[in-house]
Amino acid sequence: MAATTDAIPVNSNIVLNINKMNVSKLISNNILMWNLQVYTHLDGHSLSGHLDGTMVAPSPTITMNGATTENLDFTKWKRQDKLIYSALIGAISTNLQPLVSLFCCVGALAITGNLHHVDKDLLGWWLCERQDYKSGGLNGRSEKLPDVCYSWWVLSSLIMIDRVHWIEKAKLVKFILDCQDMDNGGISDRPNYAVDIFHTYFGVAELSLLEYPGVKTIDPAYALPVRVINRILFTK
Numbered sequence: 001m002a003a004t005t006d007a008i009p010v011n012s013n014i015v016l017n018i019n020k021m022n023v024s025k026l027i028s029n030n031i032l033m034w035n036l037q038v039y040t041h042l043d044g045h046s047l048s049g050h051l052d053g054t055m056v057a058p059s060p061t062i063t064m065n066g067a068t069t070e071n072l073d074f075t076k077w078k079r080q081d082k083l084i085y086s087a088l089i090g091a092i093s094t095n096l097q098p099l100v101s102l103f104c105c106v107g108a109l110a111i112t113g114n115l116h117h118v119d120k121d122l123l124g125w126w127l128c129e130r131q132d133y134k135s136g137g138l139n140g141r142s143e144k145l146p147d148v149c150y151s152w153w154v155l156s157s158l159i160m161i162d163r164v165h166w167i168e169k170a171k172l173v174k175f176i177l178d179c180q181d182m183d184n185g186g187i188s189d190r191p192n193y194a195v196d197i198f199h200t201y202f203g204v205a206e207l208s209l210l211e212y213p214g215v216k217t218i219d220p221a222y223a224l225p226v227r228v229i230n231r232i233l234f235t236k
Helices: 031-044 072-090 097-111 120-128 148-160 169-178 197-209 226-234
Strands: 061-064 067-070
Touching (some): 067 072, 097 148, 148 197, 169 197
Antiparallel strands (some): 061 067
């Protein structure tokens, strides 16, 4: 992030290397603040369109008088997009990076119809090993405690590669329900911890994937209700 004394170029052809020093690292309980910091920082550089899709990529090539050449506007857009992506990865805590990256990769392959490139048995084995036998929750890697948000990244990936039957789903349901605040509502990362919106959302989303009664169907790749996805993508 630019220091207060730095000049920020506006409407220039400069490709900005995004400095993330003043953006908090994404951890399991600060998603709302992290999202706000990232978006407002990029918006201050007139780059938020790379996040919300309004800054559409130009055509990779230009054809003039029958000759096709490289589109320099596309080259600039692609460089800027990669620098933003790199900055976002660097702004995620190392505890979350493995599973968030895995979920993003599996989700992208699912959305583009390319899951056939994945060794589903090998990946499924590693994912199902994330289940803690005692609590039923899923962790991010070996020796880590189970967590509701880690459970989402793992469960949704297992759903997308059709290996969810390799875990004990009933025990995972119990773990999520044990994370509820029975007095005030909400779901926490672990039983008896403070609740927050982030874990509440993903806890409910997991219950949907686990076909818990009364919960509307969630899409595992988009992490949104299926009815919303259908309205956005398939309704003109």
